[in-house]
Amino acid sequence: MSAQRLAPLILSDDEFAELQSLTMRRKTAQALALRARFVLACAEGGQNNEVAAKLGLERRTVGKWRQRFVKQRVAGCTTSRVRGAAHHDDVRIEAVIVRTLESCPENATHWSSRSMAKASGLSVSTVQRIWRAFGLQPHRLATFKLSTDPNFVAKVRDLVGLYPSELLSWF
Template sequence: MVRKGRPVAEVTLTDEERETLVRWARRAKSSQALAQRCRIVLGCADGKTNQEVAAELGIWPQTVGKWRRRFVERRLEGLADKPRPGAPRKITDEQVEQVVVATLERTPAGATHWSRASMAAESG
């Protein structure tokens, strides 16, 4: 079958890349954006067109084309978010995780729930 329109980059995966993409797509701690990008690349690697992958995932074909192109150019590193403009973050992901865990798993002494002041004092 002859395809019409602009040629698309063919996506071929190594076994290691396929394992990584499947793991990232299924992992509960992956961001939903990264998981969707992995599903896009996996669909493209199965030989599907941008339109077919887009229809399966409920997204625009242009989005599929963007992530197909980025993966072909930079492989797995191309699926990561690019740095955003603005001041760099002062709070690390580990600090955010510590506050969330403390909020969900502990209660402050002499209180039923955390306030902003009590959590700020606790977490520094």
Template sequence: MVPTPGPRVAEIVLTESERAELKGWVRRRKTSAGLALRARIVLAAADGGSNSAVGQRIGVDRSTVRKWRNRFIEQRCDGLLDEPRPGRPRLVGDARIEALITATLETTPKTATHWSTRSMAEHLGLSQSMVSRVWRAFGLAPHKQDSWKLSTDPLFCEKVRDVVGLYLDPPERALVLCVDEKTQIQALNRTQPIFPMLPGTPARVSHDYVRHGTSSLYAALDLTTGKVIGSLHARHRATEFLAFLRKIDTTVPAELDVHLVLDNASTHKTPAVKRWLTSHPRFVLHFTPTSSSWLNLVERWFAELTTKKLRRSTHRSVRELNKDIRAWIDAWNDSPRPYVWIKTADQILESIGNYCQRINDSAH
């Protein structure tokens, strides 16, 4: 028996502008998933084939293909857009939303440094929930404040290119170490017992504490392996830094050059340190720009030490603190994780240049 052919599907012929708009909906990251799928269906249908064949290529049912094929033929691209959903009409118009955003960005209350949802609601005669919804929708958070600082180092560009070039293309037969000191690490103990975490209740500690002295940690992070050479001292003078250099010298194999990335602290440039470096020519220093600690990868390791060990630890003496830090370093070196630098110097300088341009533009 010869099968009877199915109904002939409606043919879709796209104009150049329609095809460009549909492809834009498919590629654009902010397009809703539903609209992107409908655009793909129409584009596939325009290439030819039955509803079943198009559905198999797209991964949807043929009835879905039929629906959006017919909708497009009737209304073109407008037929693929979501229709307004029924519901209560908006009580707050665009003008009041604009006034809320403008007031948030350009004014402050008389009795505070920033707006709260309550104070803004009273100021504009809106509900707190409305203020909160608008702030969330536009990414406004008056209660938050970030910090920033641009380096004023006259050799900023040269130093960025030097350090980043070292990260992205380390020299052969050499070890690159990111060096810095974490000073004034306090041995703190809580005044009352710590209550452990329970279901529904976080761990609790007393808000006050007793100080038992401080320690300073010198650390050198191996760029390639992620291993750390550490040294703890009671003070952080040039004498201690020189002792740390000697420790690095004995730890690193003699056949390798040593490139150190470090900041511009005065303890790194004393006459005694310069004399030692002169007598140890395999050591090469690369200074980061002033106010640019983000360029030294060991700062990322210090952040992990702080969040994973120091912030919630208690110690009854400096000796106990030092023992804990050494144990943490040993555990880290058993399974080190190197930090991978990705951005080039040109990308960093371009990003900072754009940021400076935005700052200048906002001042006018």
């Protein structure tokens, strides 16, 4: 019984260049670089079994990302939603930042990640990632300063919008 041959995956010059760039850049996330390698190997005429063997992966994994690329092109490689992964929108991130900067918890001098997590309904690690991303350190009284800029919240909103959705998906 012969295996079903998949139609060749054809890349435009721009897609090829972008995928090549993703595999070669040092700062590309490894998962994204691997997806780019899948697609490039498939575009060279490789079938899912061959590409999986070459890259040391499951055939299903290669098939999944091949289909995703066919439907969404390069954008399909750059976004990955893990089932059950928490995704918090800009409004919730902004609310944590504003609350951190503009208020204190009851009976305390500053927010801790645990108290903020309890107050905001987010996990402790999510609060810590938000604070780290924006350089907030409310526990360091000597270095922590509240912004007096009246446009600070708007600037934070603009800054959050600059982050790729893949980065924000871990909030």
